[in-house]
Amino acid sequence: MTRSAIRTGAALNNVSAGYARQVVLHEVSAVFPAGAVTALVGANGSGKSTALSVLAGIVRPAAGSVERPAGRAALVVQHDAVPALLPITVRETVEMGRWAGRPWRRRLSRHDRAVAERCLTRLGLDQIIGSRLSALSGGQRQRALVAQALAQETDLLLLDEPTAALDVPARETISRTLREVADSGVTVVHATHDLTEARAADHCVLLRQGRVLAEGPPETVLSQDNLLDAWH
Numbered sequence: 575m576t577r578s579a580i581r582t583g584a585a586l587n588n589v590s591a592g593y594a595r596q597v598v599l600h601e602v603s604a605v606f607p608a609g610a611v612t613a614l615v616g617a618n619g620s621g622k623s624t625a626l627s628v629l630a631g632i633v634r635p636a637a638g639s640v641e642r643p644a645g646r647a648a649l650v651v652q653h654d655a656v657p658a659l660l661p662i663t664v665r666e667t668v669e670m671g672r673w674a675g676r677p678w679r680r681r682l683s684r685h686d687r688a689v690a691e692r693c694l695t696r697l698g699l700d701q702i703i704g705s706r707l708s709a710l711s712g713g714q715r716q717r718a719l720v721a722q723a724l725a726q727e728t729d730l731l732l733l734d735e736p737t738a739a740l741d742v743p744a745r746e747t748i749s750r751t752l753r754e755v756a757d758s759g760v761t762v763v764h765a766t767h768d769l770t771e772a773r774a775a776d777h778c779v780l781l782r783q784g785r786v787l788a789e790g791p792p793e794t795v796l797s798q799d800n801l802l803d804a805w806h
């Protein structure tokens with residue numbers, strides 16, 4: 575993606591943010607292009623999840639500003655952060671995506687159900703729609719969570735290590751879906767430790783100890799020197 579082709583989908587402008595006892599992000603500025611997949615890369619604790627939470631509006635910056643599309647963002651947290659014993663089925667999990675931001679107890683429309691159905695199929699979940707979330711493997715659960723996020727039909731899709739510890743087919747299903755969603759105009763941002771995946775992104779933001787070490791095309795951002803810097 576050339577600089578001139580970049581249309582901003584979301585951006586952090588000089589953002590400092592963190593938690594009660596700790597500032598995690600220090601004056602972070604980064605652009606997340608619309609209609610593109612951005613990989614957020616960095617060592618453990620470098621602030622990737624915190625940056626996603628700031629973009630999602632869950633963590634409020636102590637300083638700086640956040641640009642994002644109007645409406646809610648969909649955030650897919652790491653699947654082991656979701657209580658495995660939630661007594662709901664795969665279908666219910668995905669349909670919950672249609673409840674997001676709506677009045678409580680409003681019935682799902684035919685359109686809502688059709689959208690959920692499409693998302694279930696897209697993530698290859700047709701055979702297990704009636705299964706309890708608690709009965710699924712990590713990869714199946716992750717695909718259900720991605721389908722739930724897609725069902726929200728947002729312009730900003732954020733995912734925290736969506737393919738970590740998944741087998742190759744599950745990883746490919748999710749990566750292909752993220753690509754298709756970005757091609758439809760959505761701003762997709764995923765945190766990843768997988769450099770192959772990061773290199774397949776359109777844009778890359780490399781964090782080191784809560785600061786942006788490099789931003790731009792993956793082939794330049796993920797240079798040997800930058801990677802050494804980021805991990806030391």
Ligand SMILES: Nc1ncnc2c1ncn2[C@@H]1O[C@H](COP(=O)(O)OP(=O)(O)OP(=O)(O)O)[C@@H](O)[C@H]1O
Nearest residue numbers: 593594596598616617618619620621622623624625
């Ligand atoms: N909810 C929270 N409350 C307090 N501190 C937190 C919280 N979430 C993260 N932190 C702290 O913020 C720092 C950055 O963590 P963060 O999860 O953003 O990094 P990360 O790059 O996503 O790490 P990883 O690759 O391990 O997932 C860490 O020191 C962590 O302990």
